[in-house]
Amino acid sequence: MNTVNRTAGEYAHHFENADHEFETSKFGIWLFLCTEVLMFGGLFVAYFLFSNLYPETFVEGAKYLDWKYGAINTAVLLLSSFTMVLGIYYAQNNNTKKCVTSLSITLVCGFIFMFIKYLEYAHKIEMGLLPGEMFSFAEAQSSNLGLYFSVYYMMTGLHGSHVLVGMGLIFWCILRARKGEFNSKYYTPIECVGLFWHLVDLIWIYLFPLLYLID
Amino acid sequence: MSSAVIDKSKNYINHEKGLWSWLTTLDHKRIGILYMITVMAFFLIGGIFAMLIRTELFTAGKTIVDAAQYNQLMTFHGAIMVFMVIIPGIPAFLGNFFLPLQLGAKDVAFPRVNLMSWYCLIVGAAISFFSLFYHGADTGWTFYTPYSIKTDNGTILLVLGAFVMGFSSILTGLNFIATTHRLRAPGMGFFEMPLFVWGLYSTAIIQVIATPVLAITLLLLAAEKTMGIGFFDPALGGDPVLFQHFFWFYSHPAVYIMILPAMGIISELITTYSRKVIFGYKAIAFSSVGIAAVSFFVWGHHMFVSGQSEVAGVIFSFLTMLVGVPTAIKTFNWVATMYKGSIQFQSPMLYAMGFLFLFTIGGVTGVMLATMAADVHFHDTYFVVAHFHYVMVGGTLMAIMGGIYHWFPKMFGKMYSELGAQLSFAFIFVGFNVTFFPQFILGAQGMPRRYFDYLPAFEPLNQISSVGSWTIGVGFLIGLWVIIHGLLRGEKAPDNPWGAKTLEWQTTSPPPHENFYDQPKVTGGPYEYR
Amino acid sequence: MSAHNIVPFHVYRNVLLALLALTVLTVLVAKPVSGFDAGIFNFVIAMAIASVKAGLVLAFFMQLKYDNKLFLVIIVSTVFFLALLFGICTIDILTRPALTSTL
Numbered sequence: 001m002n003t004v005n006r007t008a009g010e011y012a013h014h015f016e017n018a019d020h021e022f023e024t025s026k027f028g029i030w031l032f033l034c035t036e037v038l039m040f041g042g043l044f045v046a047y048f049l050f051s052n053l054y055p056e057t058f059v060e061g062a063k064y065l066d067w068k069y070g071a072i073n074t075a076v077l078l079l080s081s082f083t084m085v086l087g088i089y090y091a092q093n094n095n096t097k098k099c100v101t102s103l104s105i106t107l108v109c110g111f112i113f114m115f116i117k118y119l120e121y122a123h124k125i126e127m128g129l130l131p132g133e134m135f136s137f138a139e140a141q142s143s144n145l146g147l148y149f150s151v152y153y154m155m156t157g158l159h160g161s162h163v164l165v166g167m168g169l170i171f172w173c174i175l176r177a178r179k180g181e182f183n184s185k186y187y188t189p190i191e192c193v194g195l196f197w198h199l200v201d202l203i204w205i206y207l208f209p210l211l212y213l214i215d
Numbered sequence: 216m217s218s219a220v221i222d223k224s225k226n227y228i229n230h231e232k233g234l235w236s237w238l239t240t241l242d243h244k245r246i247g248i249l250y251m252i253t254v255m256a257f258f259l260i261g262g263i264f265a266m267l268i269r270t271e272l273f274t275a276g277k278t279i280v281d282a283a284q285y286n287q288l289m290t291f292h293g294a295i296m297v298f299m300v301i302i303p304g305i306p307a308f309l310g311n312f313f314l315p316l317q318l319g320a321k322d323v324a325f326p327r328v329n330l331m332s333w334y335c336l337i338v339g340a341a342i343s344f345f346s347l348f349y350h351g352a353d354t355g356w357t358f359y360t361p362y363s364i365k366t367d368n369g370t371i372l373l374v375l376g377a378f379v380m381g382f383s384s385i386l387t388g389l390n391f392i393a394t395t396h397r398l399r400a401p402g403m404g405f406f407e408m409p410l411f412v413w414g415l416y417s418t419a420i421i422q423v424i425a426t427p428v429l430a431i432t433l434l435l436l437a438a439e440k441t442m443g444i445g446f447f448d449p450a451l452g453g454d455p456v457l458f459q460h461f462f463w464f465y466s467h468p469a470v471y472i473m474i475l476p477a478m479g480i481i482s483e484l485i486t487t488y489s490r491k492v493i494f495g496y497k498a499i500a501f502s503s504v505g506i507a508a509v510s511f512f513v514w515g516h517h518m519f520v521s522g523q524s525e526v527a528g529v530i531f532s533f534l535t536m537l538v539g540v541p542t543a544i545k546t547f548n549w550v551a552t553m554y555k556g557s558i559q560f561q562s563p564m565l566y567a568m569g570f571l572f573l574f575t576i577g578g579v580t581g582v583m584l585a586t587m588a589a590d591v592h593f594h595d596t597y598f599v600v601a602h603f604h605y606v607m608v609g610g611t612l613m614a615i616m617g618g619i620y621h622w623f624p625k626m627f628g629k630m631y632s633e634l635g636a637q638l639s640f641a642f643i644f645v646g647f648n649v650t651f652f653p654q655f656i657l658g659a660q661g662m663p664r665r666y667f668d669y670l671p672a673f674e675p676l677n678q679i680s681s682v683g684s685w686t687i688g689v690g691f692l693i694g695l696w697v698i699i700h701g702l703l704r705g706e707k708a709p710d711n712p713w714g715a716k717t718l719e720w721q722t723t724s725p726p727p728h729e730n731f732y733d734q735p736k737v738t739g740g741p742y743e744y745r
Numbered sequence: 746m747s748a749h750n751i752v753p754f755h756v757y758r759n760v761l762l763a764l765l766a767l768t769v770l771t772v773l774v775a776k777p778v779s780g781f782d783a784g785i786f787n788f789v790i791a792m793a794i795a796s797v798k799a800g801l802v803l804a805f806f807m808q809l810k811y812d813n814k815l816f817l818v819i820i821v822s823t824v825f826f827l828a829l830l831f832g833i834c835t836i837d838i839l840t841r842p843a844l845t846s847t848l
Binding site: 019022023026027030031033034037038041042044045048049052053062063067071074075078079081082084085086089092093184194195198199201202205206208209210213214215 | 749751752754757758760761764765768771772775776777778782787788791792794795798799802803805806807812813815816819820822823824826827830831834835838
């Protein structure tokens with residue numbers, strides 16, 4: 001009884017009209033993004049405090065990260081954000097086919113990002129560049145290089161898990177878009193998933209210089 | 216959409232039938248009832264733990280449990296009461312039920328999210344209780360490092376449970392902010408909202424901003440325990456005090472998650488039972504938001520003796536005093552509302568007046584603790600325990616009880632036994648003071664908190680305190696009887712038994728599935744008594 | 746003002762190109778990559794570029810430029826409270842007696 005025929009421009013019973021519902025949903029998502037920023041914020045605060053206390057450790061740690069991987073991943077995520085907005089753009093223009101294509105490219109970008117992340121992780125785990133107590137890399141100069149890698153794994157790990165969740169949500173959007181459920185009157189799910197995906201991109205924009213490009 | 220004939224025998228309770236319809240409901244009123252049942256069950260468990268703690272402390276040395284069991288009792292009493300009772304207590308239970316009703320809305324903005332938030336609480340609580348099968352946790356509800364890193368791994372489950380329950384709190388807060396902004400009835404601006412809504416709105420802001428920091432803190436603690444990441448471990452260059460910063464950045468504002476909605480209820484009760492328009496509506500409304508904002512600037516007063524720098528301590532000591540300003544504004548406005556009002560001593564009003572008395576004691580001792588020089592002496596003594604119980608129990612719990620009695624006729628369409636409610640209040644009020652006032656003295660004399668044992672010299676006052684705690688227990692049992700008796704045998708309640716003016720009293724008792732038969736329109740302020 | 750804002754395609758394309766260009770720039774001015782050294786300003790420059798990128802994503806991809814300004818209030822207050830957490834933690838750590846730092 002709670003299902004509503006969205007394609008006909010209908011809406012849940014407690015809203016005045018479809019636009020009212022759309023705006024409220026976006027409001028909710030923005031509040032949720034606020035919580036996400038603050039959750040990552042704790043890690044950023046820890047990053048800044050530790051990098052101020054131990055600058056050499058952080059410079060040394062960054063040397064073991066390959067900036068090329070980071071740069072490629074940045075470009076991949078930026079591209080995926082672009083195709084995400086295209087997904088909304090085509091839904092707004094009632095072009096279901098191109099909407100599905102755009103969202104699919106976004107999903108593929110997510111896979112590329114995670115694959116590169118996997119290569120990086122595998123390489124570091126092999127070298128023994130592990131977090132905290134598990135750190136076992138013999139040639140480390142700083143006595144607490146493990147702390148840098150704790151920061152690295154926590155930040156990229158939490159970010160990576162968000163990428164995975166975002167990919168799942170985009171997949172769900174693709175399935176619904178293929179059924180032709182989205183149109184210029186109703187595309188709230190893509191809009192909301194899009195906002196989430198852009199936030200994930202936004203966090204990576206800061207993580208890239210902070211982790212890979214320190215001097 | 217609506218049928219021609221309105222059947223007024225249908226309400227949200229008998230709208231659909233069966234347990235399944237309750238577990239999958241999207242109706243904010245039913246979700247509120249689900250929260251009521253869970254919170255009451257957790258309160259019973261937490262209360263039993265409290266009784267056991269007080270009974271153990273009846274005599275010095277071992278009385279009924281050993282030291283390790285005592286630490287578990289103390290930890291679970293704290294964790295249950297904070298995460299499962301007081302934080303969801305008012306917003307998720309009474310707030311869920313009455314926020315949309317007071318706004319004249321049909322539901323909260325995101326009904327599915329609302330249900331999900333209840334399941335988060337259930338799952339989180341289940342994980343927490345599961346830790347009892349893995350040697351439990353003995354860190355206290357604050358999980359301070361480095362001890363929490365070293366202690367038994369059962370702690371991880373309690374930490375993860377609190378993490379999941381945090382999402383419940385976030386989702387409720389998010390829902391309430393969106394509802395308040397977007398779903399007010401036609402004609403209701405922000406300054407026509409009831410003050411309970413203002414309280415919930417301020418609470419929701421804190422829930423949304425502070426809780427994510429708790430989430431990351433607990434996640435880091437779990438990673439610390441499983442992988443040894445070293446964020447809080449000095450051996451690896453980490454900082455144990457950083458844990459306290461992160462923890463209290465959430466947990467101090469969380470104190471206001473507990474008290475702000477309580478203040479909202481008190482505003483409703485005092486104006487209703489004084490039959491008088493609330494004094495200083497805007498001052499009360501803004502002081503709610505003011506408390507919410509200031510609450511983020513004061514967390515360091517929990518850390519005066521934890522190795523935080525003196526400069527930070529002085530800053531926090533000063534900022535903490537600021538909280539006293541908006542709080543006092545509220546108190547004076549409540550007293551001014553009662554002045555020359557036609558006060559009715561219904562049980563909700565008794566609870567409201569109990570709140571004023573106890574909360575003022577809690578607040579004034581709070582200013583004593585905010586003074587850094589005094590806090591060095593009082594820190595980690597029973598003075599602190601007495602202070603926050605005066606605020607949390609004397610404040611929040613009094614407000615919850617008052618709120619339950621005030622809205623009971625609306626929620627269930629039945630009246631409760633006024634005599635029983637007054638008797639319950641008498642036991643709770645007297646028992647509460649007998650329990651916690653001696654603890655101020657004990658604390659000032661230097662009895663440390665959280666210990667299983669104490670010096671023989673402290674025994675007489677501890678025994679008074681324990682007797683008081685049993686009195687409170689009796690009071691709450693009577694309260695439980697009043698509620699159950701009202702549910703089963705209560706007389707049918709009229710739509711507006713107290714002659715209150717806010718929107719929820721304009722619909723039937725209990726309200727129909729869609730809250731109102733006609734969309735209410737608002738033309739004036741919420742408290743136009745005279 | 747309608748809730749549904751259709752932004753022209755070329756705006757999105759230009760934003761993407763700007764973002765990619767800024768990514769190249771941030772790599773080029775990084776000392777480990779190019780040897781470019783502005784001393785203590787290295788960090789400031791990197792953060793400034795990242796913030797410009799973040800601003801572009803927020804304004805165009807996330808539609809903050811066109812949408813309800815309440816969303817702007819949400820994000821600004823979020824950043825404010827984050828700065829508060831960071832600021833006071835920093836004050837504490839910087840003003841602690843030196844003996845607490847062991848490494």
